[in-house]
Amino acid sequence: MKNSDNKFSVSAIKNGLRSGSFSAVEIAEEYFERIDKKDKDIHAYLRLNKKGALEAAAWVDSRLKAGEALPDLAGVPIALKDVILSEGLPCTASSKILENYLASYDATVVKKLKEQGAVILGKTNTDEFAMGSSTETSAFGPTKNPHDLERVAGGSSGGSAAAVAAGMTVLALGSDTGGSIRQPAGFCGAVGFKPTYGAVSRFGLIAMSSSLDQIGPFASSVEDAETLFDAIKGEDSRDATSFDLPDRMIWQKEDLKRITVGLPKEYLEGGLSKEVGAAMEKAIRNFEDLGVIFKEISLPHTRYALSCYYIIMPAEASTNLSRYDGIRYGRPEGAKNLLEIYEKTKGEGFGEEVKRRILLGTFVLSSGYYDAYYAKAQRVRRLIRQDFEKAFDKDTNGVDAVLAPVSPSTAFKIGEKTQSPMEMYLSDVFTIPANLAGIPALAVPVKDHEGDLPVGFQLMAKWGDDKNLFALGKSYEEA
Numbered sequence: 001m002k003n004s005d006n007k008f009s010v011s012a013i014k015n016g017l018r019s020g021s022f023s024a025v026e027i028a029e030e031y032f033e034r035i036d037k038k039d040k041d042i043h044a045y046l047r048l049n050k051k052g053a054l055e056a057a058a059w060v061d062s063r064l065k066a067g068e069a070l071p072d073l074a075g076v077p078i079a080l081k082d083v084i085l086s087e088g089l090p091c092t093a094s095s096k097i098l099e100n101y102l103a104s105y106d107a108t109v110v111k112k113l114k115e116q117g118a119v120i121l122g123k124t125n126t127d128e129f130a131m132g133s134s135t136e137t138s139a140f141g142p143t144k145n146p147h148d149l150e151r152v153a154g155g156s157s158g159g160s161a162a163a164v165a166a167g168m169t170v171l172a173l174g175s176d177t178g179g180s181i182r183q184p185a186g187f188c189g190a191v192g193f194k195p196t197y198g199a200v201s202r203f204g205l206i207a208m209s210s211s212l213d214q215i216g217p218f219a220s221s222v223e224d225a226e227t228l229f230d231a232i233k234g235e236d237s238r239d240a241t242s243f244d245l246p247d248r249m250i251w252q253k254e255d256l257k258r259i260t261v262g263l264p265k266e267y268l269e270g271g272l273s274k275e276v277g278a279a280m281e282k283a284i285r286n287f288e289d290l291g292v293i294f295k296e297i298s299l300p301h302t303r304y305a306l307s308c309y310y311i312i313m314p315a316e317a318s319t320n321l322s323r324y325d326g327i328r329y330g331r332p333e334g335a336k337n338l339l340e341i342y343e344k345t346k347g348e349g350f351g352e353e354v355k356r357r358i359l360l361g362t363f364v365l366s367s368g369y370y371d372a373y374y375a376k377a378q379r380v381r382r383l384i385r386q387d388f389e390k391a392f393d394k395d396t397n398g399v400d401a402v403l404a405p406v407s408p409s410t411a412f413k414i415g416e417k418t419q420s421p422m423e424m425y426l427s428d429v430f431t432i433p434a435n436l437a438g439i440p441a442l443a444v445p446v447k448d449h450e451g452d453l454p455v456g457f458q459l460m461a462k463w464g465d466d467k468n469l470f471a472l473g474k475s476y477e478e479a
Contacts, residue, residue, distance in 0.1 A: 007167045010076055010224045017064060017075050024057035024064075024075030028119050031077045035121070035168045042144050044153070044163040046082050047090050048122035053077070060117045073231050074117030079163045079172040082123040083130055083206040084215065086110045089120075093206045094138035095128045097324050097349030107204020108239065109173060109215055109232040116231050121169055124159030128351045129321065130175055130208045132156050133183060133427045136418055137353040144414065145188060147453055151411040154184030154427075157218070161188040164218045165454075171228050172218040177209050178309050179406075179431025181216045182443035186406030186456025189445045191225045191473070192218050194431075196464050197438035198243050200229075201236035209316040212309075212435045222444060222473035229466070246464050251400075251471040257291035259472070261459075262391055262399035266302040267430055273409040279446040279455035280405055283476075286447065287403070290479055297399060299387045304380050305433045306425060311364050311377035312436075318361030324349065356421065385437040392462035401465075401472060405430050406443050406456035431458070440466040444473050 008016075008027070016022050032050055039045050060075040080086055083093045085103035087110075092098045106114065113120065127137040135143040135158030143158040145151040146166040153162040157174030161184035164172050174181045176194040185192025193216045200215045207213060217228035236242045251259065268280070284294060326332055326345030335341040350358070364373035392398050407427050417424045434441040441460045449455055461469050 007220050008170055009221060010072060010170065010227050013076050013170065014072060014074075017060070024060040024119065025054060027075060028053050028057040028077060028121070031121055031169060038166055038168055041149055042146055042162050042166055042168075043141055044124055044143050044159040044166065044168060045079070045122045046092065046094065046125050046140055046159070049086075049089055049120050052088070053119045053121050056114070056117065056119045060119070063117070071116040071231070072227055073113065076118050077121050077170045078113060078118045078228075079121050079124045079160055079169040080110065081126050081157050081160050081172070081174045083126060083175055084110060084173055085204040085206070086120060086123070089123060091123065091206065092140075093129045094126045094140055095349065095351065095354070096139045097345065098329060099139075101329055105204065108201035108236045110204065112232050118231075124157075124163055124172060126159055127156035128354050129206065129317070130156040130177060130180055131317070131353050131357055133179070133424050134412075134414075134417070135159060135184075136414065137351055139351055142414055145411045147189065148411065151413050151453070152187065154187035154411065156180040158184045160218050161185050161190050161192065164188070164190045164220060170219070171224060173215055173228075173232075174218055175205055176214050176216055176435065177212045178313065178435050179428040181218065182406050182431050182441060182456070182458055183428060185218060185443040186445070187411040187454065189454030189456075190218050190220060191222050191445070192216065192443040193225050193229060193469075194434060194441045195229065195233065196245070196440045196466055198241045199233050199245055199440070199466060201234070201239040201242045203236055203238040207320040209313040210320065211316060212313060214435075222442070222470055222477050225442075226467075226470040226474075229470075245466060248465065248467070250467050253475060256475055259401070260293045260295055260399045261287065262297035262402045263294055264297050264299045264302065264402060264404055266299050267404040271408050272405060275410055275451040275453070276405055276408060276455050279449040279451065280457060282449050283446045283457045284403070286476060286479060290475055294403075295399065297391050297402070299391060299433065301380065301383045301387050302433055305384055305436055306429050308377045308380045308384065308436060309432045310360070310425065311373050312381065314357040314361030315365050315374050316361070318358045318365065321354070321358055353421075381436045384433055388433075388437045388439055388460070388462070400461070401469065402460040404458055404460065406458050407431075410451065410453040410455060434458075434460050439463050440469055442469040442473050444476060
């Protein structure tokens with residue numbers, strides 16, 4: 001097929017395959033050509049899966065030739081963040097400690113994608129163990145923003161966001177612990193979705209913070225993000241936190257004039273860059289043109305979300321990362337005894353940001369500090385969740401959804417914030433509350449704003465209202 005930089009949608013690939021306009025193998029080869037052409041500058045991918053992808057594409061073509069009906073994702077190229085296991089492929093979490101680890105099984109989401117006939121192109125770059133907001137903590141080098149190669153792609157799922165934004169895949173999966181899907185989607189101009197906690201199985205995801213982590217989709221449109229979400233969602237017996245989303249009425253276009261969206265004053269009253277502020281005003285006007293009603297709301301405990309997150313997340317991460325001891329995942333050279341194996345493995349294998357969070361997490365869980373920090377943070381987390389429950393309570397004139405910025409600024413320059421962890425952490429200040437509350441959140445690029453770099457807004461809804469967010473997001477895109 002003719003090489004092009006145009007972005008294919010899921011429906012375009014589906015229709016093209018069924019009409020015979022191109023084959024699944026041709027689509028896969030097209031995307032590998034794009035990766036070869038572009039990724040030497042962007043560094044979105046860590047490993048490619050060319051042999052496996054072409055075999056999967058050939059299988060799709062053989063089924064089509066046999067006249068079989070195929071699922072929506074058959075033949076669709078997709079990339080996986082390198083914390084999601086795919087059998088036989090390296091899964092490094094962008095860390096030296098797992099540099100030579102090959103996954104021995106498929107994550108549940110990968111198993112579902114393979115059953116759909118999706119074509120897995122490769123594994124994308126991430127902050128080490130998903131700990132970061134810029135993909136700069138990756139042991140294998142940062143991912144660059146496709147819109148400006150001097151700027152970050154965001155993190156921790158920066159590789160997946162950049163791959164979608166640059167047209168080097170149709171879809172991608174990332175993980176979102178405190179904004180790691182939505183923030184890079186906002187920086188790169190992609191759509192990113194964090195599902196309700198438990199709506200997608202975490203089995204086969206390298207864990208960072210088990211009560212916060214959630215796998216979710218990247219796409220170039222809300223419709224495609226929804227298609228990918230539908231393919232991976234659902235209860236899984238291997239993840240006790242997973243469940244099937246409840247059946248609820250989905251908003252239709254005619255419902256928009258009855259929908260009320262909250263504008264939390266804590267997100268909008270200060271701290272936004274001029275460019276982000278102007279883009280937010282434009283997005284609000286676009287929704288008002290659709291008939292959506294806005295009202296100011298308050299989420300008073302939002303101010304504590306960042307502090308709360310940076311106690312709970314490191315505590316859980318320090319526990320999860322204790323398994324990397326040099327015994328199961330490769331021993332360091334020169335270690336003479338068990339203690340030296342532990343010391344050399346963790347000292348040489350983990351990067352500085354990972355070490356920082358392990359130390360912080362170990363401290364807040366230690367004797368004498370657990371109640372003062374971790375237990376108190378869990379109580380604050382409950383208050384943050386109650387703020388959202390109150391905001392969405394229709395019995396007390398609550399709202400149907402919440403609109404907020406994804407990040408206080410556009411993508412910052414590479415190296416600009418690496419020496420100031422607090423400045424880096426603040427880039428997630430607007431995304432963290434949704435993770436602490438366990439609610440769904442959808443990041444969508446602001447259309448036709450005046451700045452040079454993408455700006456994203458996020459829509460949040462009550463627990464289990466994932467599909468309504470897609471309905472609202474699609475209405476915005478189609479307007």
